[in-house]
Amino acid sequence: MTPADKTVIDKTVADKADPHKTAADSSADRCAVPVALYGLGAPPRRVLIVLLGAIGDVVRALPLLGRLRRAWPKAHIAWAVEPKSQAVLEGHPGLDELMVYNRRIPLSFLPFLARVRAGHFDLVLDLQRHLKSGVVSLASGARVRVGFDRSNGKEFNHLFSNRQIAAQPPMRLKLMQYQDFGDALGVAPGPVEFGLVASEAERSRVAALLEGAPRPLLAVILGSSWPSRIYFPDSIAAVIREMAIARDGSPALFPVLIGSGRDEAALAERVAAELAGAPPSLNLAGRTNLRDLVAIFAECAAAFGPDSGPMHIAAAVGCPVVSLWGATAPERSAPWGYADLALHGAIPCHPCYLRQCPIGRECMRRIAPGDVAAALRRALAGPRPSLELPDGRSGPRPPASEVQRAIQIARLRQER
Numbered sequence: 001m002t003p004a005d006k007t008v009i010d011k012t013v014a015d016k017a018d019p020h021k022t023a024a025d026s027s028a029d030r031c032a033v034p035v036a037l038y039g040l041g042a043p044p045r046r047v048l049i050v051l052l053g054a055i056g057d058v059v060r061a062l063p064l065l066g067r068l069r070r071a072w073p074k075a076h077i078a079w080a081v082e083p084k085s086q087a088v089l090e091g092h093p094g095l096d097e098l099m100v101y102n103r104r105i106p107l108s109f110l111p112f113l114a115r116v117r118a119g120h121f122d123l124v125l126d127l128q129r130h131l132k133s134g135v136v137s138l139a140s141g142a143r144v145r146v147g148f149d150r151s152n153g154k155e156f157n158h159l160f161s162n163r164q165i166a167a168q169p170p171m172r173l174k175l176m177q178y179q180d181f182g183d184a185l186g187v188a189p190g191p192v193e194f195g196l197v198a199s200e201a202e203r204s205r206v207a208a209l210l211e212g213a214p215r216p217l218l219a220v221i222l223g224s225s226w227p228s229r230i231y232f233p234d235s236i237a238a239v240i241r242e243m244a245i246a247r248d249g250s251p252a253l254f255p256v257l258i259g260s261g262r263d264e265a266a267l268a269e270r271v272a273a274e275l276a277g278a279p280p281s282l283n284l285a286g287r288t289n290l291r292d293l294v295a296i297f298a299e300c301a302a303a304f305g306p307d308s309g310p311m312h313i314a315a316a317v318g319c320p321v322v323s324l325w326g327a328t329a330p331e332r333s334a335p336w337g338y339a340d341l342a343l344h345g346a347i348p349c350h351p352c353y354l355r356q357c358p359i360g361r362e363c364m365r366r367i368a369p370g371d372v373a374a375a376l377r378r379a380l381a382g383p384r385p386s387l388e389l390p391d392g393r394s395g396p397r398p399p400a401s402e403v404q405r406a407i408q409i410a411r412l413r414q415e416r
Contacts, residue, residue, distance in 0.1 A: 221305025
């Protein structure tokens with residue numbers, strides 16, 4: 001098929017649409033387009049999702065995986081991923097196979113492509129939109145390869161797909177951009193569900209790590225893959241001190257410092273030095289893995305921290321998270337269900353999308369600790385937010401019953 005013959009699903013629908021239809025009507029039309037329009041003719045037997053990289057991106061694509069699984073219960077669904085995000089997908093109930101590419105192993109890309117080719121996939125969804133993911137998609141040999149529109153891709157990614165979804169607004173939430181792949185395939189809409197659940201062994205390990213920590217817990221997310229997004233140790237400590245005080249009907253929270261790697265362990269030590277033991281805290285930086293975080297956040301009453309993969313994991317398991325934004329934009333990447341708790345520093349260069357800040361992370365410095373604490377208290381006091389569904393409906397977020405009980409007990413003690 002030539003590029004001129006490429007089908008863009010939303011254009012096809014728009015051409016046939018009644019000009020008097022509302023936006024909601026048009027959205028419903030997009031969801032109703034049959035799989036046959038993409039040349040499949042029938043539900044696919046073997047599906048490959050290509051999203052290799054960032055933890056937060058992989059987490060935000062999980063609702064699409066669940067949507068595909070509900071639509072095609074008999075399909076074999078695989079996911080191409082790199083090791084840094086592999087743990088997010090391990091044991092996921094919607095997934096049949098993980099295809100892991102480790103770029104740190106020399107000359108490993110060609111054998112990985114051979115494995116993809118041997119998968120005999122008939123449908124590939126390229127959610128990565130880079131050159132590498134495009135090559136993986138093409139190497140699969142799948143008859144239908146769906147990717148992003150040319151305007152949203154990088155490194156000529158659009159040349160490797162033979163079907164493309166509609167162009168996405170630059171600041172649209174990534175989760176909803178991924179959902180457009182389901183719309184384009186005519187997959188029925190449904191609730192946004194991540195399917196992240198800790199195993200019994202993981203819960204036991206986390207119970208041991210948290211043993212003796214007073215409830216309710218406050219998860220303090222320290223790190224991010226971009227240095228420009230890191231909050232300052234003295235500001236982190238100031239938030240912790242404020243949240244250690246029962247105030248305005250919300251209980252005192254016990255802080256648990258969360259991070260991985262040498263840099264985040266060093267940051268945790270600087271925060272601990274700022275606190276000087278008052279209040280006490282539990283430092284888990286460098287002692288946990290991604291799977292541990294699923295169980296840890298499920299035990300926490302709230303969390304705060306910068307744009308990062310753990311921030312998205314917290315939201316995915318229903319932990320209210322106050323997110324802090326400087327170099328990047330919450331309009332595009334706010335944690336699902338908690339966009340109202342996103343804070344950013346008022347500065348003209350926000351968002352700059354620079355990994356290294358040339359002016360000392362002034363945007364993060366302008367996020368006042370008092371504002372972070374106030375947002376956390378709002379999260380504790382207010383009802384748990386509802387989840388918006390792809391078709392515009394909404395549904396309640398299931399309560400974290402153990403956490404809520406801990407908050408209620410703490411409030412009763414405060415009243416006494």
